[in-house]
Amino acid sequence: MNSTSFAKSYFDKNQHFILEEWYNLLKLPTLGADTDHLGDCARATAILKKFLLSMNFAVEIITPEDEIPVPILIAERAAADAGTTVLFYGHYDVQPATPVDAWNTPPFEPTLIDGRVYARGAQDNKGQMVAFLQGIKALIDSGKPIPNIKIVMEGQEESGSFGLIKLAPDLSQRLQADVLLVCDTSCAPDGRPAIISSLRGIQNLTVTLKGPDYDLHSGTHGGVAPNPAQGIARLLASLHNENGSIAVQGFNDAIAPPSREEIEMARCSQQSDESYKAEIGCLPQGGERELPSAVRAGFYPTIEVNGLFSGHYGTGPKTVIPATASAKLSMRLVPYQKTADTLKSLQSHLTKHCPPGFTISFSEIIEGAPGFRLPVESPIFKLAEDVLKEMDERGPVFKWEGASIPVVATLQNISGAAPLLVGFGREEDKIHCPNESFSIDQFIQVMEWSTLILEALAF
Amino acid sequence: MNSTSFAKSYFDKNQHFILEEWYNLLKLPTLGADTDHLGDCARATAILKKFLLSMNFAVEIITPEDEIPVPILIAERAAADAGTTVLFYGHYDVQPATPVDAWNTPPFEPTLIDGRVYARGAQDNKGQMVAFLQGIKALIDSGKPIPNIKIVMEGQEESGSFGLIKLAPDLSQRLQADVLLVCDTSCAPDGRPAIISSLRGIQNLTVTLKGPDYDLHSGTHGGVAPNPAQGIARLLASLHNENGSIAVQGFNDAIAPPSREEIEMARCSQQSDESYKAEIGCLPQGGERELPSAVRAGFYPTIEVNGLFSGHYGTGPKTVIPATASAKLSMRLVPYQKTADTLKSLQSHLTKHCPPGFTISFSEIIEGAPGFRLPVESPIFKLAEDVLKEMDERGPVFKWEGASIPVVATLQNISGAAPLLVGFGREEDKIHCPNESFSIDQFIQVMEWSTLILEALAF
Numbered sequence: 001m002n003s004t005s006f007a008k009s010y011f012d013k014n015q016h017f018i019l020e021e022w023y024n025l026l027k028l029p030t031l032g033a034d035t036d037h038l039g040d041c042a043r044a045t046a047i048l049k050k051f052l053l054s055m056n057f058a059v060e061i062i063t064p065e066d067e068i069p070v071p072i073l074i075a076e077r078a079a080a081d082a083g084t085t086v087l088f089y090g091h092y093d094v095q096p097a098t099p100v101d102a103w104n105t106p107p108f109e110p111t112l113i114d115g116r117v118y119a120r121g122a123q124d125n126k127g128q129m130v131a132f133l134q135g136i137k138a139l140i141d142s143g144k145p146i147p148n149i150k151i152v153m154e155g156q157e158e159s160g161s162f163g164l165i166k167l168a169p170d171l172s173q174r175l176q177a178d179v180l181l182v183c184d185t186s187c188a189p190d191g192r193p194a195i196i197s198s199l200r201g202i203q204n205l206t207v208t209l210k211g212p213d214y215d216l217h218s219g220t221h222g223g224v225a226p227n228p229a230q231g232i233a234r235l236l237a238s239l240h241n242e243n244g245s246i247a248v249q250g251f252n253d254a255i256a257p258p259s260r261e262e263i264e265m266a267r268c269s270q271q272s273d274e275s276y277k278a279e280i281g282c283l284p285q286g287g288e289r290e291l292p293s294a295v296r297a298g299f300y301p302t303i304e305v306n307g308l309f310s311g312h313y314g315t316g317p318k319t320v321i322p323a324t325a326s327a328k329l330s331m332r333l334v335p336y337q338k339t340a341d342t343l344k345s346l347q348s349h350l351t352k353h354c355p356p357g358f359t360i361s362f363s364e365i366i367e368g369a370p371g372f373r374l375p376v377e378s379p380i381f382k383l384a385e386d387v388l389k390e391m392d393e394r395g396p397v398f399k400w401e402g403a404s405i406p407v408v409a410t411l412q413n414i415s416g417a418a419p420l421l422v423g424f425g426r427e428e429d430k431i432h433c434p435n436e437s438f439s440i441d442q443f444i445q446v447m448e449w450s451t452l453i454l455e456a457l458a459f
Numbered sequence: 460m461n462s463t464s465f466a467k468s469y470f471d472k473n474q475h476f477i478l479e480e481w482y483n484l485l486k487l488p489t490l491g492a493d494t495d496h497l498g499d500c501a502r503a504t505a506i507l508k509k510f511l512l513s514m515n516f517a518v519e520i521i522t523p524e525d526e527i528p529v530p531i532l533i534a535e536r537a538a539a540d541a542g543t544t545v546l547f548y549g550h551y552d553v554q555p556a557t558p559v560d561a562w563n564t565p566p567f568e569p570t571l572i573d574g575r576v577y578a579r580g581a582q583d584n585k586g587q588m589v590a591f592l593q594g595i596k597a598l599i600d601s602g603k604p605i606p607n608i609k610i611v612m613e614g615q616e617e618s619g620s621f622g623l624i625k626l627a628p629d630l631s632q633r634l635q636a637d638v639l640l641v642c643d644t645s646c647a648p649d650g651r652p653a654i655i656s657s658l659r660g661i662q663n664l665t666v667t668l669k670g671p672d673y674d675l676h677s678g679t680h681g682g683v684a685p686n687p688a689q690g691i692a693r694l695l696a697s698l699h700n701e702n703g704s705i706a707v708q709g710f711n712d713a714i715a716p717p718s719r720e721e722i723e724m725a726r727c728s729q730q731s732d733e734s735y736k737a738e739i740g741c742l743p744q745g746g747e748r749e750l751p752s753a754v755r756a757g758f759y760p761t762i763e764v765n766g767l768f769s770g771h772y773g774t775g776p777k778t779v780i781p782a783t784a785s786a787k788l789s790m791r792l793v794p795y796q797k798t799a800d801t802l803k804s805l806q807s808h809l810t811k812h813c814p815p816g817f818t819i820s821f822s823e824i825i826e827g828a829p830g831f832r833l834p835v836e837s838p839i840f841k842l843a844e845d846v847l848k849e850m851d852e853r854g855p856v857f858k859w860e861g862a863s864i865p866v867v868a869t870l871q872n873i874s875g876a877a878p879l880l881v882g883f884g885r886e887e888d889k890i891h892c893p894n895e896s897f898s899i900d901q902f903i904q905v906m907e908w909s910t911l912i913l914e915a916l917a918f
Contacts, residue, residue, distance in 0.1 A: 200678060204776040213740030219659060219862030222761035222791050223746030225739060229764035229786070233695035240689065280684060281672030285816030286780070287682030302681040305688035306779050307771035311764070312787060316823060317663040319789045320765050321745070327688070328771060330778045332681050357744030364775060403678030 007448040010138040022130045026110040026119040032070045032093030033159035041155040044092045045071045064163030070155035077149045084457045085148040087177035087417050090129035091157035094121035095432045102434035116437040124431035127438035128183040128446050135450020145458035161407040172414040180417035186425035193388040193396040196421035201333035202404040203368030208326040209358040215320040226357025228325035229310035238353040239303050245288040250345035254336040258299040270294035298400025302332045335373040369406035380418045387452045466907040469597040481589045485569040485578040491529045491552030492618035500614040503551045504530045523622030529614035536608045543916045544607040546636035546876050549588030550616035553580035554891045561893035575896040583890035586897035587642040594909020604917035620866040631873040639876035645884035652847040652855040655880035660792035661863040662827030667785040668817040674779040685816025687784035688769035697812040698762050704747040709804035713795040717758040729753035757859025761791045794832040828865035839877040846911045
């Protein structure tokens with residue numbers, strides 16, 4: 001019997017218990033950024049703990065020192081003869097369900113319709129996480145070989161993983177592992193499995209220019225007082241060169257350009273300009289325009305303005321010279337860029353290029369987390385490719401992901417493990433949106449992946 | 460008996476009636492931008508009409524075609540033998556009294572305390588306007604010589620004079636005059652009378668860049684999608700050169716540089732950089748920095764950003780690429796710049812310099828009104844200097860005003876009259892602010908000015 005039918009037949013046999021476990025988690029509005037839901041987070045960790053104890057894991061629940069102390073679950077199960085140690089990361093928190101009116105079924109009452117379970121978190125990440133854990137249970141129940149497994153599950157992924165990132169250095173020894181498994185991503189648009197070969201890091205900074213002490217009459221003072229809205233425009237314009245590349249001295253020093261193979265593979269999965277425009281509403285003309293768009297998103301850092309505000313924003317004119325202007329920046333970082341260094345380069349640049357007449361200040365500084373990238377020829381990717389070929393004969397694609405899961409690089413660093421991010425999300429799952437769902441087929445797919453990759457790692 | 464004592468003795472003799480007339484106007488919350496107060500505006504024009512009829516003016520009240528049809532009063536009184544025709548402009552509308560809590564006395568209950576009348580509009584412009592009209596009445600009552608007088612009073616000055624500006628071309632023949640008298644400005648800081656030798660014009664434009672159809676995830680799309688917040692920064696930065704001068708081709712073509720004499724006189728009244736910083740909170744480093752600040756404000760145009768907004772402006776980070784970014788611009792114009800031309804130059808520049816990836820659009824376009832400037836050696840200024848020397852032996856200063864009274868240039872154009880703007884406001888009057896006031900002494904000063912200048916023009 002092949003593994004596909006093993007996972008499927010295990011699911012079919014235990015369907016009632018598996019769904020009950022999953023639904024019990026989905027019923028809890030585990031909003032990790034909202035203190036009102038700390039109780040729900042505690043209940044979720046209790047359910048997960050009970051489940052892991054039933055598989056003979058040693059389990060500890062840690063309350064991190066954070067403004068919102070959302071519990072973190074750490075578990076470990078040593079296999080009899082295994083040399084390999086796997087670290088599995090998942091999160092039980094979810095995005096808010098707003099706007100609730102837009103849901104066809106109540107967001108915290110999981111509802112099975114036509115083979116899909118509808119609920120907030122049905123996919124992200126309760127669905128994929130529970131399915132992966134059920135894969136572990138299937139292996140254990142069957143007596144198949146299994147590696148040492150360490151698990152960390154948290155409730156702040158959707159709001160920055162601050163608690164876990166802060167705690168991570170203290171967990172370094174406990175979480176030493178060979179492979180870091182994360183099941184929180186998606187397949188390729190054509191349904192082929194995807195290996196996430198990189199994630200970008202992220203950091204944040206808000207910059208403010210102050211001119212006059214208060215908004216001035218732009219007639220009396222126009223051409224005399226420095227205008228912070230104009231000053232910040234000039235300052236932000238200095239961050240990029242004419243061709244869209246980053247102009248901040250030192251910012252890009254550490255980056256390793258992609259290999260020819262990586263460029264070719266990224267280009268293969270690149271959306272055409274026309275298709276991008278049809279989907280998004282504009283051509284992909286951000287970033288360094290000479291480079292292919294998939295290469296820009298996957299292998300190069302960004303400095304993006306996420307918010308910009310100064311002066312009057314109501315209807316109609318108001319002729320003022322604003323007292324201040326602010327820009328919220330976020331930086332996506334690629335491997336070898338050090339968060340402290342990029343932040344320093346950026347602040348130096350902004351200070352140096354600040355036009356005359358203004359006082360510059362920085363706030364909301366989040367040094368953040370670095371990115372990770374593994375070469376496509378990494379042994380762990382080769383192993384994953386073989387496993388994924390068993391599941392889909394076309395084999396996997398590689399995805400150099402522009403987004404960030406900040407905690408991944410942190411866990412990579414403290415555990416020494418090679419990150420292996422494979423997930424089975426689809427566009428139609430509508431994560432973060434109303435009517436999020438996950439199909440039973442996808443759930444079984446994750447179970448399959450879990451059993452196959454763990455079996456392959458059990459040596 | 461000299462004229463000072465003439466105005467003062469007339470005031471003293473008729474104090475009761477003069478104050479009653481003024482107070483009756485001050486009691487009306489004539490908010491010209493608020494349809495709820497159209498009734499108060501109508502009541503104000505009725506009071507003014509009755510007063511003018513008592514002086515044998517022919518009076519007409521016109522309801523302009525405007526969204527808020529605030530009545531305009533047109534009056535005319537031909538003198539027996541006078542060759543000179545004076546056009547007097549005033550406005551009976553006021554700024555809102557908010558925040559009302561900050562007033563020590565109710566804003567629409569005029570209250571006399573220590574020789575000052577406290578009320579919204581006490582100075583701007585009901586106080587100066589009524590005082591000027593009482594000067595006319597004093598002259599008429601005394602049988603002194605007087606020029607032909609035309610009067611236009613409106614209720615939308617504080618909100619742009621749209622009704623009057625629209626109506627003005629039709630009034631051209633009726634309002635032909637030699638001198639346009641406006642009493643809506645202030646003395647020099649040291650109390651010397653000031654002749655406003657120029658005002659800047661004003662126009663407005665909002666520019667919007669659209670990138671994607673909706674806010675995008677700045678990880679997935681960062682470096683791929685064009686970011687409108689960054690695009691608008693680059694676009695706005697292109698409006699000025701490094702030294703602060705305007706970089707828009709054609710925008711400055713028509714401007715006439717100030718004469719050496721004007722520059723010298725403007726420099727004389729210029730505030731020191733240190734004093735400016737102490738008052739405003741920053742050095743006067745806006746505009747073309749090589750030029751003296753008083754010259755920049757008085758003789759050069761500006762393109763100012765009054766509002767700038769894009770993306771996330773709440774607390775903390777939100778990692779989006781905003782769908783749009785907008786900037787509200789206002790331009791101050793100097794004589795010979797044509798509003799249609801500057802607007803066209805600016806729109807061409809913005810369109811031409813729009814970075815790739817964005818759709819640019821314009822809204823809230825107000826072509827506005829041009830500026831005016833008379834040379835200091837103009838005959839009307841010589842006459843005014845002589846009159847003002849009678850009132851203050853130091854004589855007047857000239858002020859090249861950076862602000863705008865949009866209707867002045869319009870009235871200058873349609874009437875053919877030379878503008879003569881002299882007013883007796885002081886910083887302590889706190890116009891537009893809570894606890895606005897006007898002293899009885901200033902009121903009498905305006906009456907003096909009115910009687911003296913009209914007598915001087917009666918030939």
